[in-house]
Amino acid sequence: MKLSVLDLSFDALPEHLDRPEGYDGAFVLLRLDGRPCGQAIIWYDQYDPEAPLARQLARAANSSFWECWTTRQIGMTPAEPAPSQIPSASVAVCTRERPDDLKRCLDGLLAMTGQPSILVVDNAPKTDATRQLVAQYPSVRYVVEPKPGLDHARNTALDQAEGEIIAFTDDDAVPDPDWFSCLLRNFDDPLVMAAAGLTMALELESDAQVAFQRLGGFGRGFQRVIYDAVVVDPFDSWKAGAGVNFAVRRAATDAVGRFDPALGAGTAAHAGDETDFFRRLLAAGYKIAYDPQALNWHRHRRSMEELEQQIYAYECGSFAILTKALLFERNPRAVMRLVRWLRQQIPALVRERRRAADNGLPFSIPVAQARGASAGPAGYFRARRQARQA
Incomplete structure (x- = not known):
């Protein structure tokens, strides 16, 4: 099965959908007033090019879209943060031997509205492919972390990156233009020590990618939520966000310690790194903001x-x-x-x-x-x- 991935504004839809050869349907991110509000799947064998596209998308849309649509129709304004001051911040990308993915990520970061400082941490590299790639981006800093393990790289990013807030994205992800600014707007409350965003599928070209998305992918919903230990059990901290799309306040490490280098990719534990960090934040009484407008796109595993x-x-x-x-x-x-x-x-x-x-x-x-x-x-x-x- 193959699905094309579309990003459509429900207020400005095309007259019809093109049907790419070899695709079974379209996985659609639906926006209202520019905000990600929901999703729908259109199956091409059931798609009628003569019928209004809005009607067909509306029938296929999930409940999140209808909640946003109803809220707008009755004149309610979505509650969104309006920070009094934007903190200083930068972006860190921890990577290892994936220059093709990294290039797409860096191109996306440099196309964002506003230009943060960008740091690439090359984790225990076997070749100089990453260094050669980053050299093509004069504004991007490059450092090597020789100790293998994602959290060694993340701790190096905390040491080397600039600003009060460090935003992390994976090398196989691409940010939406407003991703960085939407993450930062959540830090006005001093108790918010981390913020995470919505991650959608960049491509659904294989059965494995479709299966992962069907299992939930990295989705955490389309409603902004402030998590604390009352809202969610700290052991369920994964509900607050995923490691592909989050930012932390530098002071968080003073409060609960650094990322645990015995967790995460590149270790015998394989995963759990940001989940453990979020768990410790919630258990210590701090908050994590989940903001779906901080959107990025992830290339799921293909096999x-x-x-x-x-x-x-x-x-x-x-x-x-x-x-x-x-x-x-x-x-x-x-x-x-x-x-x-x-x-x-x-x-x-x-x-x-x-x-x-x-x-x-x-x-x-x-x-x-x-x-x-x-x-x-x-x-x-x-x-x-x-x-x-x-």
């Missing part, structure tokens, strides 16, 4: 093997966090989270064994999650040992 590894890694990272919380922070609530996981996952595994219909994937999601969970504790111990030796 089923990569998707399976991604699902495995997320669960491995989750259990690495539980191991850290229980054994190194003496947090008994980690046991409750483990029991909750078992109550959900064991029935899922049983259903998986008994299922009659194929879910369309060449692997079992519950099995991949169980494998990741079982590897998480040992992976965290191994990653901690490697971090100390680095």
